Amino acid sequence: MALPKDLVAASATPLILSILHNGDSYGYDIIQQVREFSGGELEWADGMLYPILHRLEKKQFIESYWEKAESGRKRKYYRISKGGLEELVQQRNNWEKLSQILQNLKGKHHV
Amino acid sequence: MALPKDLVAASATPLILSILHNGDSYGYDIIQQVREFSGGELEWADGMLYPILHRLEKKQFIESYWEKAESGRKRKYYRISKGGLEELVQQRNNWEKLSQILQNLKGKHHV
DNA sequence: TGACATACATAGAAATGCTATGTATTGTTA
């Protein structure tokens, strides 16, 4: 079974910020990195990514700049901002926290 | 900062199923267990929980029955079903999977 | 008898996600 929408959505931002933390990148490439790093588990549609990138830029977690590839094609690169890095740390903490709670409940029994 | 909505929402179902896996319970009590197990991190409003319980029942992940407490007050208890247990396992896997992917991206660098 | 905790319910407002669609360029292959 594919991963459910809500989880995919909730993980999108930290994933993108993580990728950009490892180096500037552009939309099309991010999708491929996500596919790669997830072992094919996550297959983002491009139409889904761009709105997220725009949202993140609006929140000033990332900044964009245009660049021309050797191919001649123009690409919109994104770099993570200071605020974005803070957000990334925060979001990773949140994930860990909830995973922890979930873990705590595993096999616990009533008093 | 409080945990963001989307994560709270995404974790609600596995949390509820986990709690019920540890023993039958009812709405009001579930809220308290969640608060307890999360160390106060998660404070669910009751109006948020009941719709979720109804949804889970509709999907047949849980079943309900009324019972009278010693106090004399009626409570609607829920028990996890076989399908619910399968769902719980599935959802825990999903969480782990995404946590893993997030982890993989930490400190990775371009080739 | 008033205040508070316990206990459940739901309409529908509000927020959100992303599908569907569009544009354009470069590379390939038939």
Add this chain to the structure above:
DNA sequence: TAACAATACATAGCATTTCTATGTATGTCA
């Protein structure tokens, strides 16, 4: 050189989801 595939970005607005706000009722305690 035509057709197709891959690369690359953009967005309107539909569809879905969430849960806030509100309502009801009972038991307990001061």
